[in-house]
Amino acid sequence: MEEFRRQVNEKLRSSVDSVEPPRLREAMAYSLLADGKRIRPTLCLLAYQIFDTDVSVALPTACGLEMLHTASLIHDDLPAMDDDDFRRGSPSNHRVFGEGMALLAGDALLAYALEFILQNSDSLHPERLLSVMAKLIEVVGPSGLSGGQAIDLHSQGRDDVDPLTVEEMHIKKTGALIEASVVTGAILGGASKADIARLTTYARNLGLAYQIVDDILDETSSFEEFGKDVGQDRAAGKWTYPRLVGVEQARERVRGLITQAVAELDGFGERAAMLRWAAQVVHGRAAA
Template identity: 50%
Template structure:
């Protein structure tokens, strides 16, 4: 594994304090999410939406959006509605992923899953409500950004979450359960769509809001695709090596569901090597951005070193 300072700094620079950075941005995101959805009639659906949306987590997706927008010369304020929308979409995917018809999980982020608290019917509707509201929230609340850029963001979000992205990846994932002949190519398709597509939208949308040129957007796309796949490889490793307390969700679910994972194809050591290689490729894409890219570099390195 490459040491953090190799990716984050050159000689003479002070180390980047990722922990303080994440803590500060996380607090901003939490406050914005809390304000985004208020309780009104019918209270049950808003309670269910808030229950999962405010259940904690690293808030990595909204933070990636904010970090990219700032790197490209934009502001936190112009990116925050999109950052919140990305977390709403991510939360919807978790609620639906945990349902008995999908992964059938009882715990998420250390607490009971939405359907265990509110029932399957309300959980489905809470996910639907969050997905619809995400687009409304971007359109209604984005300030100081040309309408054309906001439209581009909405287009990217739709593509990332639909059949060309997350939904398509989930379909192939479900179809592959219990099969012993799933190839690396199929596994890459699943996770490029199911995991990396939304992470890519986080990064690219941050750049679009700030008006970054197209060649730089392509670099950001490649950076995000690489960290997205690395993120999934590390998730697969942790499903084997971490406890339920560390994960905040049921451990060993992949094995139980007879899912093909990167460690099941490559073994743990090779999986770790592949994840690190992806992070190094991601870091290389950020070279033209110089010191402004330090938060994105540090986040990339954090992905392979995390323990939950």
């Protein structure tokens, strides 16, 4: 895992070197190269590895996933959205570069994620590359990140929000990109349709569990542990899963989702050991 993270960080560092204009590059690099867990790239490489060994094939897409994730974080933190002053333990992008440049850095990273993949995938078959692009594009659009954020924004301060709506929001806001991380890894590795379907279910459950854990930590942890302000969601009148059903029942839901996720990996045997482990890590965060 640590080796994957190192490879991703190295590739990310050089990925924006040639971007112009300089001020935009600085704003993009500031958030992209901030210390992060690189969960999405790692999941992509782990899924790829089930089917093929040459991870360099999946590395550009792994980096693109981190760029998409970073773009959504920059936009989420803006005053018009969550208005977060900190991210990954440092001042958020707009606190350093101003709101306008942060908006543009987000836009630029959304596009550059796809551009970077296209520029570094000469060896890929066009149809496989198109499938990867289609999956990533879907994740950014209304059925993914922007749709999830819109549900989030529209439900704030309302009192008629139910757990299903909160789950739909989570699936789009967080789950979609986690799912795409695993699925693009599998596509690049040459997985069969049946295998892609099983990994999709694994990732969907994992992604939802991951976001519920994040919400639990927002309720229960400290700034030092979490790297960003805590208790913000409640203060903003946001609907989160633990707020709706309580922390204990939210933990129970995480447990159920992780069990379902791991069950999908049975057919892959030892090749999926790391994906099994990744699910346990998410589970462990909730219990901590």
